[in-house]
Amino acid sequence: MDFTNGLNLQQQQAVMAGLGPVLVLAGPGSGKTRVLTQRIAYLIGSMGVRPYQILAVTFTNKAAREMEHRVVDLLGDMARGVSLGTFHSICARILRREAEHLPFNANFVIFDSDDQVSLVKRALAEFNLDEKIYRPLNVHAAISHAKNELLLPEAFPTTNYREEITQRIYQRYQELLLSNNALDFDDLLLWTAYLLEDNPAVRDRYAHRYEHVLVDEFQDTNLAQYNLLKHLASFYHNIFVVGDTDQSIYRWRGADYRNLLRFEEDYPDTQKIMLEQNYRSTQSILDAAMAIIDRNPYRTPKQLFTDRGQGNKITVFEAYDDRAEADFVITTIATQIARNQALPGDFAIMYRTNAQSRLLEEAFLHANLPYKLVGAQRFYGRREIKDMIAYLRLVHNPNDELSLARVKSVPPRGIGDKTLLNLRTFAQQVDKAPGEVLLGLGQGKQSAYQEAFSGRSGTALTKFGALLYKWSQLAGERSPADLLDQILDDIEYHAYIDDGTDEGNDRWENVMEMRRLAMEYQDKGLSDFLEQIALVSDQDTIEADAKVPTLLTLHAAKGLEFPVVFIVGLNDSVLPHSRSFDDPEEMMEERRLLYVGITRAKDRLYLLYSQNRSMYGYSESAEPSRFLNDLPEEMIDSAQPTRSSRRRSAGLGRVERWPDTQAGSERSAAPIIERRFHPGMRVNHPTWNEGMVLNSRIQDDDEIVDIFFEEVGLKRVAASLARLDILQ
DNA sequence: AGTCATTCCTTTTTT
């Protein structure tokens, strides 16, 4: 079998590299996923490696699924058994299997970010520390950072008082996690790394099993992940990593692109392969990307090239404010679809911070056009979903106090903070978790417990405990979906959240969506279901074949590509973000972030900034991003500033869905004769009055201009016929 | 115990 079909020389070298460590430096769009998957196929198909001796690690479930899909495409059933997953899910699997060596048991739950902060708050409260001075979020960030550096509480550096306090909180935080039989995200990596470090027998078992270890996005690994990989590959040393320092954008999460350099030091016999040819973007887009990234110091310049041709210049658009940015995006998209230049799913709109999505969403909603927003938070962050997850988690693991606290009054059942505090105090006395005491009460056998809880609150607790007991019995024999049904039924949740309003209906719909997700775990069980929920990433919510424009953060955009990309909010203090100003390392990362965004575009790129932007509710004037200065004038098809038209455009009427068009293969080539009109120009028409130019192109010796008129909406005119005046 | 109103605080980025 040939697994190098259609690959260039460097790609072939990578796919067929011999044994030992291999480092593939892969620029954007250079086909690194392809190399990884073909390599796996090659190992199995041509080298006779057995699938279960291969481990492939990614950062998102989506990437893992895609790789699996592609390997199966190449090999069919032969590919079954490859260990393929994210760092976190692979670690969770190992930790459950090896729980006997660890201070928690196999049905641990994974605490999400909210839980993690709650736990820090609890620790702070125990030490009587002021949350204003010790910000839970900051304290947690410090703890998380330490964990990523493999620092246990004892090793936490304490050069000042504040750090001493942080160390004590960290210590307590870990105790609390264990007493809840819970792990946070960082623990998954930390515990696995120490498990392999401290138990040579366990380490060797895994190291012997995994003859080949392959890693995607290696520049995003932190020290914990790096060590983990080192242990896993400690026997065969067949470690194949793919990465690009220029696309390292997770420094704040402990990622260290220097791991790429460290790799070469740790494995002196590394074979190094560079993939530089880009198969994604036009040369104009690559030129812009290089103009941006070349300003970063301490890097070996890369020459990105393509044979796709020069393509359109990139468009830079200055809007009056962030709202006008959104309007420009909408109208440009509408025009290109109307002109059959693109399909709705071809567009992506990217931004630095999540908060920026709101104006864009409003603009889409206002124009009555569909869109897709990337973000798991959207669904899993909803109250009703968190409620249901908390119930399931509590049933799965009664030690989970945070879920208990969440669930105790959903719906209200006569158990308040006071009662819960009593329960907790009592539980402490008998050295049990509150949930276990509750279960005991529910079984009604341990009369010792019942004496402690008399009266109204005692009845309420006993009743709740009985429910919990019933569910935990059920959990053993029924599927997650059945269990969910029973819980919903018992607590009459439908009546509780659906008050007949639209929002109420939405809430119930969400619960039903959750139920549908649970149905997929019919034979995998509650544990897997909860784990999957805990480890979904925003990227995982991206639909492969979206039929509508996608809104997403620049971070979420990594690894994706779109024919047309808008990057909005290119203003100083947004991108680069103001919190990066005083740290050169962070400024470099902001630059890489823009680089990542630019290199997502295949055909067209729009960079938008505005004169004013709203911050905390009020509007203030803003500076263009300093990064824009690095783009040479000749690369830009500059769009004119819109005049101070603050008015909201009229929208595009009642369009329920994007027109169902086929993108023509006959996309117009770059114009040869002079254009008079450019996107963003304000024009006046004798009958339609004022409007904004969205686009223009040369066709048959005439200039065809698309204009969005404030009064009549979108019109297409020929410049030679319409008597258009350029305003201002 | 639970509901409602007021304050205050926020903005990186996310497994």
Add this chain to the structure above:
DNA sequence: AGGAATGACT
């Protein structure tokens, strides 16, 4: 502007 957290009220 909007959401969470705190605190008064029923």
